[in-house]
Amino acid sequence: MKILVCMKQVPQKDAPLKLNETGAWIREDVSYEVNEPDAYALEEALRQKEKHTGEVVVITSGPARSQQVLREALAKGADRAIHLEDNAFVGLDAFNTAKAFAAAIKDEKFDLIFTGLQSDDYGYAQTGVILAELLGSPHATIIMQIEKTDSGIRVKRELEAGFFQFVDMPLPAVLTIQSGINKLRYATLIGIKQAKNKPLRKVMLAEVQSAIGENLQKIERLYVPQKTKKTEHIEGSASEIAKKLVDKLRNELRVL
Amino acid sequence: MPDTILVVVEQREGKLNRVSWETITAGQAIAAATGWTLEAAVVGASASSIAAEVAGKKVAKVYAVESPKLEPYTPDAFAAGLKQLLAASHSKLVLMPHTYQVRDFVPKLATAMGRTVISDCIGFTYENGKLVFTRQMFQGKFAADVSFASDAPWFATFQNGAFRGDKAESGASAAPIETVKVEIADGVIRNKPQEVFKEAKQAVDLTQAEIIVSVGRGIKEQKNIEIAKQLAEALGGDLAASRPICDSGWLPMDRQIGSSGQTVAPKLYLALGISGAIQHIVGMKGSRTIIAINKDSEAPIFEIADYAIVANLFDIVPPLIEEVKKAKAGS
Numbered sequence: 001m002k003i004l005v006c007m008k009q010v011p012q013k014d015a016p017l018k019l020n021e022t023g024a025w026i027r028e029d030v031s032y033e034v035n036e037p038d039a040y041a042l043e044e045a046l047r048q049k050e051k052h053t054g055e056v057v058v059i060t061s062g063p064a065r066s067q068q069v070l071r072e073a074l075a076k077g078a079d080r081a082i083h084l085e086d087n088a089f090v091g092l093d094a095f096n097t098a099k100a101f102a103a104a105i106k107d108e109k110f111d112l113i114f115t116g117l118q119s120d121d122y123g124y125a126q127t128g129v130i131l132a133e134l135l136g137s138p139h140a141t142i143i144m145q146i147e148k149t150d151s152g153i154r155v156k157r158e159l160e161a162g163f164f165q166f167v168d169m170p171l172p173a174v175l176t177i178q179s180g181i182n183k184l185r186y187a188t189l190i191g192i193k194q195a196k197n198k199p200l201r202k203v204m205l206a207e208v209q210s211a212i213g214e215n216l217q218k219i220e221r222l223y224v225p226q227k228t229k230k231t232e233h234i235e236g237s238a239s240e241i242a243k244k245l246v247d248k249l250r251n252e253l254r255v256l
Numbered sequence: 257m258p259d260t261i262l263v264v265v266e267q268r269e270g271k272l273n274r275v276s277w278e279t280i281t282a283g284q285a286i287a288a289a290t291g292w293t294l295e296a297a298v299v300g301a302s303a304s305s306i307a308a309e310v311a312g313k314k315v316a317k318v319y320a321v322e323s324p325k326l327e328p329y330t331p332d333a334f335a336a337g338l339k340q341l342l343a344a345s346h347s348k349l350v351l352m353p354h355t356y357q358v359r360d361f362v363p364k365l366a367t368a369m370g371r372t373v374i375s376d377c378i379g380f381t382y383e384n385g386k387l388v389f390t391r392q393m394f395q396g397k398f399a400a401d402v403s404f405a406s407d408a409p410w411f412a413t414f415q416n417g418a419f420r421g422d423k424a425e426s427g428a429s430a431a432p433i434e435t436v437k438v439e440i441a442d443g444v445i446r447n448k449p450q451e452v453f454k455e456a457k458q459a460v461d462l463t464q465a466e467i468i469v470s471v472g473r474g475i476k477e478q479k480n481i482e483i484a485k486q487l488a489e490a491l492g493g494d495l496a497a498s499r500p501i502c503d504s505g506w507l508p509m510d511r512q513i514g515s516s517g518q519t520v521a522p523k524l525y526l527a528l529g530i531s532g533a534i535q536h537i538v539g540m541k542g543s544r545t546i547i548a549i550n551k552d553s554e555a556p557i558f559e560i561a562d563y564a565i566v567a568n569l570f571d572i573v574p575p576l577i578e579e580v581k582k583a584k585a586g587s
Binding site for chain 2: 019
């Protein structure tokens with residue numbers, strides 16, 4: 001099976017974020033990490049390859065810093081990488097990001113394309129489904145299990161409130177992967193060494209420019225949300241806080 | 257023709273998903289602000305009984321979009337069916353709840369029409385003729401005002417709980433229902449869905465719990481779950497967790513709170529080391545009192561907490577367990 005994994009670099013979960021001077025985006029001098037569901041998508045691709053042989057290709061878009069995500073993926077076992085390298089990709093909406101990816105892989109034939117179910121920065125939860133539509137492939141979202149069948153694949157979709165559903169579908173297909181589908185592996189020292197010699201194709205903005213257009217939606221401004229709830233801070237030493245909390249639990253909330 | 261808003265309600269196995277009323281409320285609010293006309297649509301093999309239910313609300317019209325191929329749900333059939341409806345209804349704005357099902361087909365539908373979806377919105381504003389949607393970004397650390405830069409139809413989805421479903425206004429009389437039979441050609445549907453099921457091991461029902469002690473990433477290691485368990489026991493409450501804890505196998509999946517787990521509304525929700533990602537918040541924001549302990553003062557959980565303790569949970573929880581035990585022994 002030939003599998004493409006779409007990955008994204010996002011600010012680290014506990015990175016303190018600040019607005020930049022445009023007021024419509026963050027200051028980018030923060031620490032980054034791989035978008036968590038994308039890490040699970042990569043792991044699933046590696047496991048499928050181990051079971052059925054084939055190739056795992058990873059793709060991302062963004063400035064030079066985002067290459068780190070690809071390097072880590074290669075170290076974990078991906079075979080090659082594609083980097084749409086330009087700062088301009090950061091500002092694309094999901095529609096144009098998917099268009100750029102589709103243009104970058106137009107000469108390739110993948111059996112499966114994985115994305116994480118959503119990103120921790122935009123959180124649109126759309127790029128994978130849009131990519132499927134652009135490629136004319138069937139898709140399924142929020143996937144917790146993938147098995148190869150005679151006619152294609154059988155996937156387990158997570159629904160809400162603890163419900164699930166198996167879906168049979170033909171290949172090629174696009175799947176958005178839920179966190180927790182598997183257990184993540186660590187890169188080995190030998191893997192990190194080998195990654196240095198694996199192919200990484202850079203795609204410049206100019207190469208895909210004709211495929212993308214103006215964003216269909218626009219972030220007017222970004223801001224710290226206004227609090228709707230009155231929050232009382234409880235401060236002091238650990239034992240003081242514990243005493244104050246118990247007092248609240250007992251006399252205000254009446255749960256003790 | 258006046259501009260129209262179309263709310264697509266969600267049905268599951270012949271029953272209206274209650275979250276749809278929230279979207280109706282949202283649609284009514286936008287209609288009131290813009291002066292546009294509000295319509296609704298039900299999609300399914302047989303949509304008429306749910307259409308009648310929706311027609312009781314203050315809407316101008318309800319479309320019952322029907323085809324035998326719309327049951328069971330597939331993204332291919334829903335996108336094809338709604339595309340046909342939209343070609344006839346000429347809706348300017350299409351609203352849906354941000355459910356897993358909608359997430360599965362609405363980006364496909366919009367893309368097929370060369371349009372876009374502003375997803376997971378929590379509110380809107382309409383000023384000087386411009387409609388702007390508010391959504392959370394960076395896991396709730398920021399809010400963003402987002403506008404459409406493309407032609408109609410515009411698609412937007414609303415986060416669970418963004419509007420009050422019980423505030424959906426009823427109409428003076430039942431709205432007319434228009435049945436739209438859509439044609440879905442053979443070969444359009446590529447996925448073959450099987451029966452929906454619940455995992456047998458889903459044994460724990462947290463929806464009835466009065467006190468919940470919930471752990472997140474801040475618990476750091478599996479062995480540390482023990483102190484949260486001790487606190488839950490001391491309080492006489494149940495132990496729960498955010499998704500990453502269950503993903504790691506530190507607690508079983510049936511103790512997970514959030515969009516993919518259980519939705520709870522206890523008297524007390526004590527969040528230990530939970531950052532408060534949107535997917536978690538939607539499952540617990542209805543709690544009567546929320547106490548959050550987190551060492552990151554900017555954690556989004558503090559936005560909805562009644563009591564905030566910015567501290568290392570490992571410093572606070574052990575003395576808290578002792579104080580709770582003392583209080584219980586003394587009562």
